[in-house]
Amino acid sequence: MGKRVRGIWAAALSVALAVAGVGQAGAAESDGTAVSGSTRVDAADSLRTVTLVSGDRVRVRSGTYEVQPGPGRERMVFAQHRIGGHDYVIPADALSMIGARRVDRRLFDITELLASRYDDAEQTELPLLVRATDQTAARQRASGYAVARDLPGIRAQAVRVPKKRAGEFWRSLDAQVAGKTASAGVERVWLDGQRQISLDHSVPQIGAPAVWQAGRTGRGVTVAVLDTGIDATHPDFTGRLAQVRNFTDDPDADDHVGHGTHVASIIAGSGAASGGRYRGVAPDATLLVGKVCTDGGCPDSAILAGMEWAAANGAVVVNLSLGGADTTELDPLKEAVETLTARTGTLFVVAAGNSGPQARSISSPASADSALAVGAMDGADKLAESSSRGPRLAGGAIKPEITAPGVDIVAARARNSEADDPVDESYTRMSGTSMATPHVAGSAALLAQQHPTFRAADLKATLMGTAKPDATSRLTEQGAGRVDVAAASGSTLRADPPAVDLGIAKWPHQDDRAASRTVAFRNDGATAATLSLTVSVTGPDGTHATDGMFRIEPAQLTVAAGGSASATITARTAISGSEGVYEGRVVASGPAGVVRIPVTIDREPESYDLKLTHLDRTGSLTDSYNTFLDGLSASGTVVPYEPDGTASIRLRAGSYHLTSVISDEHGDDRLVSLLTQPQLELTADTTVVLDARLAKSSTVTVPRPAATPTGSVIGYYRHLPDGSLNAASVFSFGGMTPLFAAQFGPALPGNEMRGRLQTVFTEPGPDGQFGSGSHRYHLAWFPSGQVPSGIRQEVRTADLAQVEATYPASESGTIGEKTVFASRPDYTESVSFGGTVPLPATRTEYYSRADDIRWSADVRMGEVQQMSAPTAYPAGRQTESWQAGPLSPGFPAPPSSITVFSDGYWVTRQGNRIFAAVPLFSDRDIRHAGVADTTSYTQRLLRDGQPVPLIDDYDYEVPAAAANYRYSVTATRDTELSTRVQAEWTFRSEKSEKLARLPVMAVRFAPALDGDNAAPAGRDLRIPVTVQRQAGATPAQVRSLTVEVSFDDGQTWRLASVQKSGAGWLADVHHPAGAGYAALRAYAVDQSGNTVRQTIIRAYRIKG
Known part of the structure; x- marks a missing residue:
């Protein structure tokens, strides 16, 4: 919602600015920055005045509005726009706070305020919900305002602000949110509003009150809720809970997520905490509550146990507002639905899922035949965009089968959960098929009271047969339509x-x-x-x-x-x-x-039968194969299989990419063949024989006769028309086991498909172990349009890049590990090859040399892991050092092996999220990024001096407005070198719709150290220094750099002499006599004012 509103504002401000202080409607500033202050608004014809939280007043009459600025706001500028039939009038000083979600946009929704009867004739106070960082301070700041109630569960207060003091409140709020006051500020202000589409409307929407009037409220009917547990202390469940069981690893059945409590309330909540307003569909039903989900997910075993327990304990209806990806197979949950339904007659009402509007997106176990799958509608009986669509993946059956209200549903709020959209301390709003499902479960409970002999099929048929269809939605999207329990209760037919x-x-x-x-x-x-x-x-x-x-x-x-x-x-x-x-x-x-x-x-559109026959390398039918077809003229993947080796499948006419992997037992080895037909045109019934005997092995030879292949891969990759990637490979690790491949049909253009052959040769060391060998080959080819089959590659040293790689030891006698990746600019997927490296070590490594081949590596040495960015090695000899000290922060281009780090970049922002994950232990090669096991790790983000809470391991949620940020991180290690690394960055940032790389820098040191990461005592040491800016950040030159050195673990510091040298600097330090350690500290400022300050304790050894 925040992104959408901000985008609208960019347009609205250019066409609908009304300037305050004009004498009459229609007057405008001469510079053209404002237009008429009177515009149409759909409201009552009589004059109505609305006072905004800012103290400004909006007068509405006969479909027009007029803005009257509050005292002292005569020069304020306002914006007006319409979203979904609602008109908004917003002062310019509210825009950033709305964008930052500090202030509820509904506070400026004239349509909503009038509909809620919050106009000045009806209300002399503004009803607000105020969350502050300090409740005591919030109460003091609210002095003089009516505090209706404390809402500790949502860390807020219900506050009533006299409209005549609204401007005063706004000025105080503006200062607090902007960080202009010394006391803790207000985090958020909501309108204490009255939503139209909520449970007090959704229950009447499905006809439940009419059923209640007939005396049917679910009394005597047991409904099970298998979910995240329940807040059993909530007043709405008093006398409703027959049993509560915990099937998870959590210590109790309490609901720490809020989902299960909300769902249970929709089914059978009494509405006691709301004076009956938010009653459930079957308010007298008895509840069995099984906790099968935690905040980490819902294990199948827990769900299955809960289903069994519910059915065994007399549940007539079981509500499952959960699900997972569906397959064409009968998974355990679907099977349990079928088995328990047949055995006990229990009806399982299951959420269809929230993967809409994609077709065939019904989740499991909603896809089970006997489950009643529920989609979500809004309050106007229109399908919710997120509601999963059918038909079912397997067989095309009708799913969902019914829909129910699932948008902005108000129901009970668990006391130990965070409420994203609170109504008050007792209730919150949620949306999704999870909310629609309990409406149907409650409806089934009402029917079960009316018809005690009804079993699952009877309940399902009655509800579906009387549902109200939406003429604007397809049957495969809504099933029978929106549940109408009043019609179901009045029907004698099914x-x-x-x-x-x-x-x-x-x-x-x-x-x-x-x-x-x-x-x-x-x-x-x-x-x-x-x-x-x-x-x-x-x-x-x-x-x-x-x-x-x-x-x-x-x-x-x-x-x-x-x-x-x-x-x-x-x-x-x-x-x-x-x-x-x-x-x-x-x-x-x-x-x-x-x-x-x-x-x-x-x-069926034009379609044909495709018969696939699989033969192994002896010519016999085999069951050891994996075949798949990717649609080229239409999206989708099909995986046919039959155990006798012949698989038939019906497919639409069109183009397909067919691939099969066939495996043969050959003594102690398995011979694996990759067969592919990139362009299979299905224009008639077709038989394809996938014969592994046609697959040929490829051979590679290297100059050093003692080198042995220790890993190989053959395959291809292809970019499909829908943008997805089709790739297949066969690979082996170690030994001389050959790989076989064959391609049927012509080669494809190189920009559409490429083959792949990658292999590693290693020369054993004197002890016969490959890890101790002094030479290794990393070789790769990506032939255009063709999978490698039967090719011969004789490699010459002159064709390769030769790299002299050194691996120093932080601790003697340790073993390192190195994993190497090959990739291309359009293909970063990779089978990697790794091996051990005794430390310290120096060895010669050869790499295939081509403009389109990139090599990267991960090197693990003790507790530290270095990762290199993809590099195309040039011809000739070169050197490369791993783990050479000092270890410090670094911002190289992202290593291909890193996927957790926000598109591979280190400190980024998108929308209102700042992501920060800094490689603090990078070695001196500026292409490397290093991370390490630590004994302590702390990080902190300040926005204009105020701390920002961390929402997960790497993410912070921040306001949209531009601000000054300070990010700091400190890590300690129980080791000899780089025992403590600390860094702090300052930068300025504002909301960015696209991913933005923030302007952070790292100071990289490259002293000439020996294999033990040591330098001589009593001598001068010249240290090359580079200030490395995060790739993709806004460019800015370094304005100043200082470097300091300490020989007592940072107790005292000495300023080093620093001079510019080319693109970097040279820092000169003098070592004292005697063994010890050197610590380094640096501070850099760029021309834009961004800074970095970093410290490395025990950066390197000093040998006496």
Whole structure:
């Protein structure tokens, strides 16, 4: 929401600025920066005046408004804009606070304030919720204002500000938020508003009050909630909780997330804390609460145990407002739904998920046949954008099957949880299918009280058959429609099945057989029911299906009291029409009520059968294969498999990339073959024989005969039309096991697909171990458009980059590890090859040399890990040193192996998030970034001198407005060198929609040290110094640099002589006599005023 509002403001300020202090409406400043102060607003015709929290007044009459600035604000500028039918009038001094989410935008929503009857004729006070960093200070600052109640759960107070003192309050707030006062400031101010789409509206929206009036409130019905636990102390659950069980590793069943409490409240909350306003759907139902989720997730084992427990303890309905990615397979949760439903008759009501608007995004276990999958609607019965869409991944069945209100739902708030959108201390707002699901579960409880003999299928059918469809949403998005429990309670009819999936009519269609399904109508009434049956279906283009394509017979049906009668729905897809999914409803209507049955059939577009035969290297059918097809003309991946080695699959006509990996047992080895056909055109029924005998091995030879291959990879990568990456490889580590590959069809253009061959050769050392060898080859090729198959590469030393690499030892006798990655600019995925390095060590490493090949490495030596940025090695000999001291902060280009660090960059900002993860132990090579195990690690961010809380390991949430920041970090290690590294940066930052690299620097030292990271005592040492700026940050030259040295672990410091030298500096220090350690400290300032101050205790040894 914050990003969207800010974007709108950029436009609104240019066209809708009204300047205060003008004598009449329509006057404007001569420079053109303001326009008319009178503009249309949809409000009441009579004059109504609204006082804003800023002390300004807005007068509304006959659809116009007029701004009257508060005292002392005569020169204030205001902005007006409309979002979603709401008009806003905002003074310029509120913009940054709204953008920073310090001030609720609704405080300037004229439409909302009038609708809530907060105009001056109705209210003499402004109702606010105020959160401050110090509650005591907040109460003192609120002196003279009416504090309605303390809300410690949300760290806030409900404050009533007299409108005549609003300007005074605003000036105080402005100073506190801006950090202009010495006392702790206000964190946030909300309107104590009245939302329209909330539980007191959503419960009537589904017809629950009408059912209550008939005496059905869920009494005697047990509903289980399997979620994050519950706040059992909440007044709304008094007398409602039969059992509470904890199935997680948490020490108790208390709800520390808030989700489970909210869900349970929607089902059966009494509304006691709100005087009955926020009652649940079935307020007298009995609750079983099983805690199956923590703030870290919901283990399958905990969910399964909870489901069993609930069903065994008499739950008629189980609410599961949870889910995960679905597959075409029957996973344990879906299986449990099916098993328990069949065994106990319990209805599992499950959230469809919040992955909309993507099609086929229904989560599991909502995708289970017996589950009642629930999507989310808003208060206007329109589908929520985030609600997951169908059809189901497996088989195309109708999911979700029903919808319910799930947007801005007010329900109980757990006392031990953070409320993102609080109403007061007892209630909060949440949105999602998690909130929609308990509306349906509560509705099922009301029906179960009315019909005690109903089992899961009966409840499901009744709710679906009486649901209210939305004409603007597709059936595959909403299922039967929005639950209408009043209609369900008043109905004596239900259908079996409650939805009809007529399957797939295979292409071509001229000889299609009619597809039929029988639907049984059950009448639970005391008299016979006569029903008129109609069917209405639309095609994939939204137009009505061709006449005669769909028929329901008979057209009229009489169902005896307590009996059933059947009708048949038939689809004749041989009749000409569009190809794709047809969807509609059978409607059975009569004096006894109306039942709607969703109907779908897929009139398959042009499609063919693809048969795949898999043969191993002996020519025999094999079950040891992995085959997948990626769509080129349409997105999606298909993974066919049959254990007999022949797999058949039905696919749309089009282009596909076919890949298979076949494995053979060959003595003690496995021979692996990669087979790929990058351009499979499916224009007819096709058989492809994937024969591993056609795959050939590739060989590589190197100049040094003692060098042995210790790792190899063969594969390809391809960028697909939808932007995704298709890549496959086969690889081996160690030994002489060959790899085989084959490609069918022509080579593709190099910018579309590239093959890959990578291998490592290592020469063993005197002890016969490869790690101690003095020579190693890292070789890679990326041939254009073709997977490597049967190629021969004879490598010459002249074709390679030769790197003399040194690995000093921080501690003697240790073993290091080095892992090497090969990549290209358009392909950073990589199979890496690693090995051990006895320390200290010097060895010759050879690398393939090409403009498009990048090499990077991770080197782990003791507790420190160095990572290098991708580098294209030039021809000839060069040197490279790892772990050479001193270890200090560094900001190289991001290593390809790092993915956790915000796109690989170290200190960034996007939106209102600042991310900071600094490699504090980088060695002296400016291409390296180093991290280490530490005994202590502290970090702190200050904004204009005020601390900013850390929201996770690396992220801070900050206000949008520009401010001065100070970020500091200190790490200590229980080791000999770089025992304490401390750094502090200052910079200025404001909200950035795109990822912005912040202007941080690091001072890198490169003294000439020996293999033990030591320098001689009693001598001068010249230290090359580089100030390294984070790549991608706004450029600025270094204005000044100072360097200091200490020989007593930082107790005293001496200023080093520093002189400019090319792009860097030279610092001269003199070592005292005798062994010891040197510490280094530096301070740099750039031309933009950004600074860095860093200290390294025991940066290197001094040898006596």
